[in-house]
Amino acid sequence: MADAKAKALFIAKSLIELIENDQIRLADIEGKTTTEILDLAEAEAAKAKQGAQDLKNTPDA
Amino acid sequence: MKPILRYAIAVLAIGSILFLIACPKKDAIREAAKASYRLPGATNDVIAAIKTGVARGVFTPAEARSYGAILEPVANAEATLIQLVRAAEAIYRKTGSIPADQMARIRLLFDEEIVRPFVRLLEIYKVLSPAGVAMLQTAIAAVRLLLNTIGGGFGSSLLNLLSASESPGSIGPFLNNPKMRFA
Numbered sequence: 077m078a079d080a081k082a083k084a085l086f087i088a089k090s091l092i093e094l095i096e097n098d099q100i101r102l103a104d105i106e107g108k109t110t111t112e113i114l115d116l117a118e119a120e121a122a123k124a125k126q127g128a129q130d131l132k133n134t135p136d137a
Numbered sequence: 138m139k140p141i142l143r144y145a146i147a148v149l150a151i152g153s154i155l156f157l158i159a160c161p162k163k164d165a166i167r168e169a170a171k172a173s174y175r176l177p178g179a180t181n182d183v184i185a186a187i188k189t190g191v192a193r194g195v196f197t198p199a200e201a202r203s204y205g206a207i208l209e210p211v212a213n214a215e216a217t218l219i220q221l222v223r224a225a226e227a228i229y230r231k232t233g234s235i236p237a238d239q240m241a242r243i244r245l246l247f248d249e250e251i252v253r254p255f256v257r258l259l260e261i262y263k264v265l266s267p268a269g270v271a272m273l274q275t276a277i278a279a280v281r282l283l284l285n286t287i288g289g290g291f292g293s294s295l296l297n298l299l300s301a302s303e304s305p306g307s308i309g310p311f312l313n314n315p316k317m318r319f320a
Contacts, residue, residue, distance in 0.1 A: 080265065080266075080267040081270060083265055084265060084267060084270040084273045085270065085272060085273070086186075086193070086195045087186075087265065087276070088270070088272040088275070090183070090186035090189075091262075091276035091279070091280050093182065093186070094182040094183065094186075094283075095276075095283055097178065097179075098178065098179060098283060101174065101175055101178045102171070102175070105174060113167075113170040113171060113174050114173065114174075114223050114226070116174050117173040117174035117176075117177060118216070118219055120174060120177035121212065121215045121216040123177070124177040124180040124184065124211075124215060124216075125209070125213060125216060127180075127181060127188075127212070128180070128184060128205050128208040128209040128211070128212045129205070129209060130184075130188075131184060131187060131188070131201050131202065131204055131205025131209075132202055132205030132206055134198045134202050136198045136199075137198055
């Protein structure tokens with residue numbers, strides 16, 4: 077298991093990536109219609125629901 | 138601080154301020170749609186990071202399960218929120234206006250069922266951080282700002298509350314009082 081500092085750095089880098097990815101997502105939807113954006117949002121939301129369920133069911137190593 | 142992080146914070150801050158100054162009514166649905174897209178994207182990033190963390194031994198499987206229990210209702214609320222925005226768009230197309238109660242429902246869902254657990258997750262992360270890891274504190278602050286900016290898409294302004302919750306001990310009432318509103 078990683079030590080506390082390595083864990084904190086890992087989380088920090090992940091959060092910074094999240095912010096960077098958000099800017100990419102914003103750029104990706106430039107020029108798209110509202111309906112197209114909502115369609116993309118639904119696809120992301122479906123992926124998030126599945127991903128969260130997968131996390132909840134993470135098996136013990 | 139990394140240049141990219143400084144840039145991201147500047148972009149988010151400017152975007153937030155511009156939204157608070159003026160958001161044309163006719164663009165409200167489009168802004169809400171954009172925010173609806175950004176939210177599950179951010180959730181997917183968090184989920185992917187936790188999965189990677191488990192694979193690398195940063196998180197235990199038990200921690201991953203507990204994060205999943207926090208994020209599952211968030212993901213469900215995000216899906217519901219998209220449906221509400223779609224319904225608001227349909228009404229807007231017919232009537233040319235957005236019912237205030239419809240936007241209020243969207244704001245409430247965002248504030249109560251998405252921001253609240255998301256901030257809880259950030260608080261857990263903060264507790265995990267040993268003293269002296271300033272990078273994590275900065276990243277958490279930046280994500281709070283991001284949440285506030287996305288909230289602008291629903292007419293929600295969380296900045297004051299999110300800033301207030303930075304003070305030690307102040308997050309408790311924020312998380313535990315279901316009656317507490319953010320806007």
